[in-house]
Amino acid sequence: METYDLIIVGAGPAGSTLARALEGSGKRALLIDKQAFPRDKTCAGWVTPSVMETLDIDLAEYGKGRTLQPIRRFRIGMMGQRAVENDHGGVVSYGIRRCEFDDYLLGRTVTRKQLGSPVKTIIRKDGNWLINNTCSAPLLVGAGGHFCPVAKLIGDGPGSHETVVAAKEIEFKMTQEQAKACEARGDTPELWFCKDLKGYAWVFRKGNYLNIGLGREDNHKLTEHLQSFVETMKTTGRIPADLPGRFKGHAYLLYDHAGRALVDDGLLVIGDAAGLAYTQSGEGIRPAIESALLAADVIRRAPDFSATSLQAYGDAIAERFGHRGSVSEEGLQVPDWIKMPLAGTLMRSHWFTRKVVTEKWFLHQEVPALAANS
Structure with missing residues (x-):
């Protein structure tokens, strides 16, 4: 023993x-x-620069023989609407x-x-x-x-007793034909929010690798929302028409x-x-x-x-x-003031999608990196 x-x-x-x-x-x-x-x-x-800083990862070293996709822009929209694209003027995250x-x-x-x-x-x-x-x-x-x-x-x-967020996604290496047909760009991940704001989908290209997925708080509707999203992305040319394999699922709190x-x-x-x-x-x-x-x-x-x-x-x-119960409300959470019908308007705003959705919700730029010796 x-x-x-x-x-x-x-x-x-x-x-x-x-x-x-x-x-x-x-x-x-x-x-x-x-x-x-x-x-x-x-x-x-994808990981933010703060994660790389906290882990003391040498980007040049890590990038040797591994996927390290710099992210400079985000394309954000609500399903059924046109997306808004924002250029952040520099690398704000990395695809891995x-x-x-x-x-x-x-x-x-x-x-x-x-x-x-x-x-x-x-x-x-x-x-x-x-x-x-x-x-x-x-x-x-x-x-x-x-x-x-x-x-x-x-x-x-x-x-x-727990409210679980369920997600399904697929990641694969595209063929030359698929890469040519895929309009999604490596430096510009796409985030598409469900109309009821209970989840979002993404299209994320990392070099010749493509990751597509959707996460929601209500698991019983997950497959339905995912299939609808994938078909829309195929029809609009954002992703290749022929996806290999099956989407894999996972859950988190x-x-x-x-x-x-x-x-x-x-x-x-x-x-x-x-x-x-x-x-x-x-x-x-x-x-x-x-x-x-x-x-x-x-x-x-x-x-x-x-x-x-x-x-x-x-x-x-x-x-x-933060103390549990004081962070926000429920589900893949957004504040009450963004709930429909205001959400559709806000998701068409360059300022909101950049300053709130991307920089605050996804990148947490206002939160300094945690020192490794904390």
Whole structure:
């Protein structure tokens, strides 16, 4: 039986960031993930400069042999209306492929790893957590996404009581013919909001890779909205007429009404396992990275791993992202004052789509990057 100070379940951006942040702290950690890396990950895949800054990623180095699509413009509209295109005058984000990005982050940590190892059993014994009867630790950190097994041990865990945002998307490498037929440009992602403002769709080109998807808070209408959107994009030439494969689905919680408990005795959750996706955009990468760094700071300083000692992490999350119940209302959230019929007019405004939708909701430019040693 291998014994560690902590075991991190999930080796995505949250888990690998936490592991790397704890290196040199004296804490002996183990990273476990059910999949081998690199692995496919359903995600639109863009990160802001603040994420790259926080992670101390050298853009020139990262761009060698990996997809790194500079984003300078956004094309935004409401379904059924003409889109508005805004030039931001410089690079405001980067398109990445999660299979590459996650593998890169994982490769930077020297923390011991068990990849391709699903968590089958979790047992509490003598103040430790026993995983698969092969390893144990007094602290178990959940970084395994929405259905993380660690999240099931805290509070009510995942279930029907939660309002889940469901998304479906596809990412593929276009043929030469498809690339020529695709009018979407790499430096200009397209965001299309549903008329009821309960979700949005996107078309995002990254070099010869194309990512298309749609996310909504009401899962039962997801396929219907997606099919309608895809057909419209094909008809207008925004995407190729022949899409390969099937759209893959995933789910996540928005921070405001997720309501998941973040800590318990010997337990802590970060990233999507904690339900930290931004309320207006559904973005989860930046919250995952920042929650991992906040958790690392608490773990380094905590006198023990009791819920009382770990609560400092919950306090740090509230300070960084706001107190739940005060962020906004419900669903893929927009303030009451933008609700129909005003929304259609606002989505045709260059000022609103640039200053509010893009720079505030999606890029969070008003929020400074979190220092890596926070």
